[in-house]
Amino acid sequence: MAFLMKSMISNQVKNLGFGGGSEENKEEGGASDPAAAQGMTREEYEEYQKQMIEEKMERDAAFTQKKAERACLRVHLREKYRLPKCMGICMSPLCCR
Numbered sequence: 001m002a003f004l005m006k007s008m009i010s011n012q013v014k015n016l017g018f019g020g021g022s023e024e025n026k027e028e029g030g031a032s033d034p035a036a037a038q039g040m041t042r043e044e045y046e047e048y049q050k051q052m053i054e055e056k057m058e059r060d061a062a063f064t065q066k067k068a069e070r071a072c073l074r075v076h077l078r079e080k081y082r083l084p085k086c087m088g089i090c091m092s093p094l095c096c097r
Contacts, residue, residue, distance in 0.1 A: 035045035078085065 035042045038045060038048070040048065077083070
């Protein structure tokens with residue numbers, strides 16, 4: 001228990017910046033190369049970035065598709081039940097435009 005407390009306190013003191021300057025130099029060197037900071041080679045990091053961009057584009061496309069489907073459904077229900085676009089009872093200022 002005492003060892004755990006001692007290690008936690010020493011880690012917190014090291015994180016404050018009172019410790020040696022060699023740690024700061026290591027962190028500064030790693031910040032210039034994000035691939036090294038991630039523990040990957042340059043090629044792996046570039047492939048990882050491409051994959052992340054493709055996944056984001058797929059998520060954005062799926063979100064846009066679902067948003068359009070919901071809008072279409074709202075229009076259909078308004079026409080079916082002859083509802084006005086806004087009934088004036090909402091609290092959002094963006095709704096009643």
